[in-house]
Amino acid sequence: MSILDISGVTKRFGGLAAVSDLSFSVKHGEIVALLGPNGSGKTTMINMISGALVPSNGQIRFQGDDIAGRAPDRIARAGIARTFQLVRILPSLSLIENVVVPAAFGRRRLWGDEALRHAASCLDRVGLKARCDLRAADLTYIDQKRLELARALSAEPQLLLLDEWLAGLNPAELQEGIALIRSLTHDGISILMVEHIMEAVRALCPRTVVMAAGRKIADGPTADVLSQPEVIAAYLGEAAHA
Amino acid sequence: MRQLLPFYALLGLAGLAPLWLGDYGAGLLLGMTSAAILATAWAMFSGPTRYVSLATVAFYGIGAYVVAALAESQPWPVVLLAAAGCGGLVALVVGLSTLRLAGIYFVIFSFGLAELIRQLLTWYEVNVTGTLGRYIFTEFQPRDLLWQLLVLLAVTLTLSVWIHRSRLGLALRVIGDDETVAAHAGINLARSKLTLFVISSVLISLTGAIQSPRWVYIEPSIVFNPTVSFTAVIMALLGGANRIWGPILGAVPLYLAFEFLSAHFPDHFSILLGLLFILVVFALPNGVLAALERLRLRKGAGV
């Protein structure tokens, strides 16, 4: 039974198709990697799932409902949370306030002590609980990423979209980050992650979808997909050049 | 709400003031109270969202005109309700058409709104009623109006504190920081902004309504004077538009300063006002309260 079903989704900007006729699905509790060279349309796809962009064509079914084109706040309340490629925190709010927000406006609409307790437990999970009264603007880049994840968790999503959340971490932090994401799947959260770090993809994602120039070129068990010639040509070929 | 108790007491005392201040003093206090409400109501919406509303006087004038049209035929509470209703309705229409879009559209719309309503009213009065001006006759003494305004100020502040602590207040602060994050956290952007804009506009309309009997004679160019919008913004900015007490703190001294300036330098008033405004934007972008806080922090760090 899949939680997310994408079928025939296309997004055109002017004459250019950033995503064309893309279909794949994510099963309950699954953690799927979405790979592809720069500009292949991964973030555009994430933006369409979260409601930031409206697809030109196609269906995005979340738990059976077509959510394509719905406003982002409705999609968030339906149970999809995300992080952003360029980390986005709420700089003038404290850490705990940052994390209270999705709880307060999510499905359970927590407020008061209950919301604070919930937010504190989310901060605890990413290791920021001790600093919960700090202003978010005063955090380092890495801690801002942690905060962003805590905020996404606070929404208690069924589906979590991670857009290069592991980018920019040092090796020790990367191991910590991988462990953190793995722990989420134990809670039954399904995850779709855009990621460039192959080590993380291999460690976390049993299944991988690969995009190139807006189209799906591979979909299957990660090890198999990564050894397919067209994937190597499109994706790893580029990485070898870089 | 316990923090407001001393403030309610202060307002109560201000209500006693006309007993020994005389009419001039009561008038001054009345103007100051009205300025405090306008600044607080403006900041209620524009402070957290950073959507600069330049339309304060549009709603203020609507309130005054409703009184001019209804005061003779209807009981006062009905008149006030109608003023609140009209202001709220206009805010709803303006908000529905602009608040879904980027902030700049709202600013532009609000910039010309007062002028638009002024022109429409002038057209209506000249072509339909046949006279430009209207008289407002009520039995209210200045002190009666002062008492009503003091109650309105208490209501405004209570609302402001309540909103600040409510989900709505949090939603607006998030929107002010990052609209994209707000939407992805489940906040309905348009509805949150609209709700607050309507509340703020209703309060402003009521202020215009209650203060209008002071004029006796009104016409569109008198009640839709852009200076009102201007002073509300500068008062709120001076004190700090993101603080509950900021706008009042800005309103009291600036109201007195404006009274003094307009009495002594009537020809230069608008220039001085503009210069003062620019000065505030440059020197105290977050208001006096924030500046004081920073100063205290710095001193604390130095010790």
Place this chain on the structure above:
Amino acid sequence: MLSSTLILGLVLGGSYALVAVGMTLQYGIARIMNLAYGEFIILAAFATYLLFGSLGISPIVALLIIPVIAFGLGVALFQVMMRPLVTRAGGSGRLEVDSILATFGLLFVLQGVMLLAFGGNYTSYGFLDQGVNVLGTTLAANRLLAFALSIGLAGGLFALLQFSRWGLALRAVALAPGSAALVGLNMRRIAALGFGLGTALAAAGGVTVSMFQTFSAHDGVLFTMKALVIVIMGGVGNVLGALVSGLLLGLMETAVARWVDPGLTLAATYILFLAVLLWRPEGLFGKAAGR
């Protein structure tokens, strides 16, 4: 009737187009939403009136002098007043709010100065006011001249932006302020240049408007409002869009004044604005600007 409305409308629209092109440059290039924009138009109108009335300098000559002075004034204003705000904002959305507030203050200062110097009454001067027959409609020669000058200036500027190297730089900044710096453009200079150019166009608009219309120290706000509406209609930063929308607004205002009521022209402008906001908030020609 129809042809005369059309002609009068186009003439008025020509001035609007010129003025709106200036504002779209200021907002598109310098990222300053200038609420005091209309005051510069009125200042130029008064300056033309003074030059003509006391020194006998023809408004056509004034059109060569005043915009040049205005350009200098605009650049100076940008360096003194806007630069600190730009620096403070550091590329964030705060510049928009700060510039709105600062120019809102400037509006009151300039209006106050003009009220002090010229009073609040309507002013005009007689220049080329004999009639000329255009396609069966008698039109004051000054209107015709103003129209020709406006369209000439705005069209010339459009060509300059479209076909010169310098214009390419300005358009690059308007389209992608973040990446323009990457290709070696000096953003600080270009922003000041854009602001100055906008001020010069406002002044040119003021000179041409003063040739055929009465004006007062209170009118700046109205011009700002109309320019803003035209800029939004045309798509922010889109020069051709501003040109066409300006002509459209002039036509519509003249039509409303002729057939409905002259007291409702602003209402008509607002209805148009509302329609654009509801129907195409990215501007009538928004897509063209993106390409």
